[in-house]
Amino acid sequence: MKSNILLISVMLCSCLASAAVAADMPSPQEALASLVDGNARFVAGESAHPHLTIDRVLETGKDGQRPFATIIGCSDSRVPIELVMDQGLGDLFIIRVAGNVCSTDEIGSIEYGVDHLNTPLMVVLGHTHCGACTAVATHAEVHGSIPALVAPIGNAVAEVLDTQPGLEGDALVEAVVEENVWQSVESLLKRSPDTLRHIEEGSLMVVGAVYDIETGVVEWLGEHPQQSEILMAMADGSTLAETATSRD
Template structure:
């Protein structure tokens, strides 16, 4: 092999390796993924977003080498909740499902399973947000039409749980409580209806957490794992004695939902 050929081959190998590394590098554990998202949101709120992985090189890398996101997120369709921007992440970093009310029904769960099982994201986040229109409509019993009633039906369970805990809530306080409870409801629906996700949670390769985005400040309040995760897993038929109920003073930044005290 001539010296010129050898140099060319070496250069090609290094280029390909560099491209793969650029795409595949990133958080590889649930804990690392949570830190990356928290730090990204802090940068966003502080007005010093890094805007990573948004250049032409990243576009070419992900096109040639596939996507390797480090988190799967289901959030609301609300245009005021720009998830990639709010978490300061770029192309290929997050696998995102958006649906009004961040509900977890069949279609959404199927998409989540693609992210968790096929793309192997170590973290799955259910992201609610303040002043959610879907939660407001269900909480206030607003009249909705077309396909919307079926879409927001799962939120009804969250409303019932909140009112059972404190029937005196109304207005903004009621909506805020329903928003958080709906995050827990979506996590419960996911774990109960998705054996694939449950398998990864039981194996410790995936963590499922809740969060709420504040549309007034841009800040994300991290709720942590479902406070009754162990009981839900057991009810779903995937009981694992090594999985403990989430510590409300650990991962979470605030108290858990009204229906799960």
């Protein structure tokens, strides 16, 4: 009996602590505005470089992290996410992987940010001239574990060629970059019940974006064009194949 009471007490304290952190978070819209403003400062050469002092290190080391956004982006060295968003230590929970693909490991990491750290915003960030997207779009020869890593990008290539037949070269790659963002969002929505729950509760917004490596500008794409349809289909228990969507 005592052990049961102790377990319930621990669970209650954990829930209350999580609720307190969530209550102190910005809204999804406010979190997005912070990133939009931060990128604008970066592009204008007016970065504020917040939260980069030793005091911030000591604060987050003692009190823990409380990021306001979870972001999955590419591993490309030209896309340092904290810098281009003008954010600092403990502000962003970031997952970086070649091609910003959303497979099991990445989705699990996103769920940690969304469900345990209570970030109100989740961003899938692609970027122009992406090497992973270029490799798949041009059928470049890759070796080792890379083919398995970038395999999901094949869906983006197929979608682009289906809706824009004849597209090639740089135009094809850039279209694949954007479509790959949507494919990653789609994969997350279809494979993460926790993410869906937070969206339905209004505590989370999931958006796509593309960073231009030549200008520093982030193009904000907004929520998935078929997000409502995907949420309804998943609520009905549809399979991944049944909820396949296309963007005309």
